[in-house]
Amino acid sequence: MSKELTTRAADYSQWYNDLVIKGELADHSAVRGCMVIKPYGYALWENMRDQLDRMFKETGHVNAYFPLFVPKSLFEAEEKNAEGFAKECAIVTHYRLKNDPDNKGKLIVDPEAKLEEELIIRPTSEAIIWNTYKGWIQSYRDLPILINQWANVVRWEMRTRLFLRTAEFLWQEGHTAHATKEEAVDETKKMLEVYAEFVENYMAVPVIKGVKTANERFAGAEETYCIEALMQDGKALQAGTSHFLGQNFAKAFDVQFLNKENKKEYVWATSWGVSTRLIGALIMAHSDDQGLIMPPKIAPLQVVIVPIYKGEESKSVIDDKVASIIKELKALGISVKYDNSDHARPGWKFAEYELKGVPVRIALGLRDIENNVVELARRDTKEKKSVAIEGLGTYVKLLLEDIQQNIYNRALAFRNENIREANTWDEFVSLLDTKAGFVSAHWDGSSETEDKIKEQTKATIRCIPLNNKQEAGKCVLTGNPSTQRALFARAY
RNA sequence: CGGGAUGUAGCGUAGCCCGGUUAUCGCGCCUGGUUUGGGACCAGGAGGUCGCAAGUUCGAAUCUUGCCAUCCCGACCA
The missing domain is CATH 3.30.930.10 (Bira Bifunctional Protein; Domain 2)
Structure with missing residues (x-):
């Protein structure tokens, strides 16, 4: 593929x-x-x-x-809730099919099997x-x-x-x-x-x-x-x-x-x-242009091991070494897969597990075994280094924690860089168009203003942050007085 | 749901305008062998209701209509 x-x-x-x-x-x-x-x-x-x-x-x-299933009469009981969801409901009206007399082998809804009340x-x-x-x-x-x-x-x-x-x-x-x-x-x-x-x-x-x-x-x-x-x-x-x-x-x-x-x-x-x-x-x-990046704490697979072998004999030597590494990692609660399948070469496997975002990759061949090391590659930074087999489990455990922290820090830095204040309408529109991200701006608190802003910019108020500082200001659209900023953005 | 685009083997595609032998190519897949430190190579092989259905025609991947799905832009989105 x-x-x-x-x-x-x-x-x-x-x-x-x-x-x-x-x-x-x-x-x-x-x-x-x-x-x-x-x-x-x-x-x-x-x-x-x-x-x-x-x-x-x-x-x-x-x-x-x-x-x-929710009987329609129950569904409509709370009026606002029902109204909010009404336009996107799937509804069961019948409970039986029957053979189509005009079309052999096909089924039609049995009109006799209509439910008293829709579900x-x-x-x-x-x-x-x-x-x-x-x-x-x-x-x-x-x-x-x-x-x-x-x-x-x-x-x-x-x-x-x-x-x-x-x-x-x-x-x-x-x-x-x-x-x-x-x-x-x-x-x-x-x-x-x-x-x-x-x-x-x-x-x-x-x-x-x-x-x-x-x-x-x-x-x-x-x-x-x-x-x-x-x-x-x-x-x-x-x-x-x-x-x-x-x-x-x-x-x-x-x-x-x-x-x-x-x-x-x-x-x-x-x-x-x-x-x-x-x-x-x-x-x-x-994720990046090479594929997914899974946070170690919830990654389906935390470590993949790829053998680099030359001939069957070296393969079995590597298999033995890997078995002890797997044992050590599993004892530390680390999920690990040994991909010694013969149908793909190392380079292919490297790319594949990068695409899937496996946080840590271990590669080892005879050369490494002689030196008592493995090649360790981390998905988040693509950094590769030689690490001693002695104490590898602990090293990997700490590395997984480091990766978890690193991708959080990276996302946090990106997020923080992309929260900007706008104090005028021009600034507001230009930030949305040129920088995207969150725009923090004063809003007069009316739904009408919110609608107008959405209409003109496609941005909605994502939220009013809980830790918001209170400050006097003027609504970016109407100029009406405001007591705090709201967080705007275009959203999924 | 409205506008636009797309749909041909697991994936990506040529062919369609202008209907006519056996539907093109690459990757992948299978068998055997050689390989294996960043997406291997050689040889042989398999794989197709041309999205689905109807229509036009002697003949449809190609033309027409309807439907389905996907993507993009809107509307919708607690």
């Missing part, structure tokens, strides 16, 4: 697609907008999922599973979950409920892109129920912190924590917190959201509890989610 990649400079979109497909993360499928996640891509997702799952459990959450394939699960919670909650003693579910959801997007926006995607959605507003708000913020920690420490992608404006808020939420990441082409990507839902769903589904004073109150809610979209963020934050 030809593995030549489009460069970022030549065509950024094509580069991204090439990495996904040639790096064997995923493929297009026979279904419009839906992808097949291939074993290498799925292994990455499993590592991300497992780590997030640990973090959810550490913060007191448990997993459960709710149905894929919506969940675009998100608030409705079915809150309908369920209604039966679980009577007393303040039943609260809080801290549930997460790992699931697939369907959103019938007009235009799809591998990982970034697919019609079906995998995600987790946390849905919690609380007795007080304070507790629910704390939960919302706590989960935002969990997401930020995961994305920064494990995916090595720096994020800005913030709050969405009313325009960008989740349908049915009182407040949407988010983490925003910056991609190498200067576009922003929403990496995760955590919503404070107030009592909206409790009211829509009539979920009340008796408090200590024996008074009925509506339950307070949160929901929060991250999806396979994070893989898109990972790719676009780190």
Whole structure:
């Protein structure tokens, strides 16, 4: 297979697609907008999922599973939520096919098998979950409920892109129920912190924590917190959201509890989610023109070993040496693959594992064994050096940590270089057009202004950063007074 | 969903305008051999409903229509 990649400079979109497909993360499928996640891509997702799952459990959450289908009457109960998702729902209307009498071997929908009530394939699960919670909650003693579910959801997007926006995607959605507003708000913020920690420490992608404006808020939420990441082409990507839902769903589904004073109150809610979209963020934050760059902490494979042999005899000598290296690495919890397949030569393997972003490559031949060394190459900097076999495990372990830190630092430096302040409209437009990235600018706080800015520049307010400093200023568009800056960008 | 483009072997492609033997080439794949420190070489070989369907025609990869998918630009995107 030809593995030549489009460069970022030549065509950024094509580069991204090439990495996904040639790096064997995923493929297009026979279904419009839906992808097949291939074993290498799925292994990455499993590592991300497992780590997030640990973090959810550490913060007191448990997993459960709710149905894929949502009866239409439940779906429409929370009006804003329903309206927000209505335009992108897949709907089940029938439950049976039958043979087509006019066309042998073909099937048609059996008109006799129409459902009494349509079933919506969940675009998100608030409705079915809150309908369920209604039966679980009577007393303040039943609260809080801290549930997460790992699931697939369907959103019938007009235009799809591998990982970034697919019609079906995998995600987790946390849905919690609380007795007080304070507790629910704390939960919302706590989960935002969990997401930020995961994305920064494990995916090595720096994020800005913030709050969405009313325009960008989740349908049915009182407040949407988010983490925003910056991609190498200067576009922003929403990496995760955590919503404070107030009592909206409790009211829509009539979920009340008796408090200590024996008074009925509506339950307070949160929901929060991250999806396979994070893989898109990972790719676009780190990778280069030679291929993917996987952060060691979640890489499907951390180390690959390539033998350089001359003839069968040297091969078995190398195999023996490698066996002990593998043992040492595995004992340190490092994932390692020995690629001694004979159908590709070393140079081909080097290029292949660079494309796949394996953080560390070890090559060794007889020459090295004589000198008790291996050739060690790191993916992030392409640096190669000779390292003693003695103590190799520890060396690799530290190197993996160094790579993790290095790609984070690199992404952070890039992100920080690409946050710029604009104080006039001309400056604002020119920064967006010439530099891309985040533009920090004063905004008068009105949805109308936000819409106008979006219309004229395609930039949206990604968030109002949580740690925002308060300063008086004038809105870049209207000149109206403002108390703080918002973070604008063109986004995925 | 609107505008534009594309679809020929696993991948990349020639042929299409102007219909006519057995659909071109490269990579990859298979067999054997020689190789192996940055994408090996030699010899032989396999692999195609020309995206799918219908139509025009004696004859369709080529012309017409519909559909599907992908890419780009819009609209949409909690």
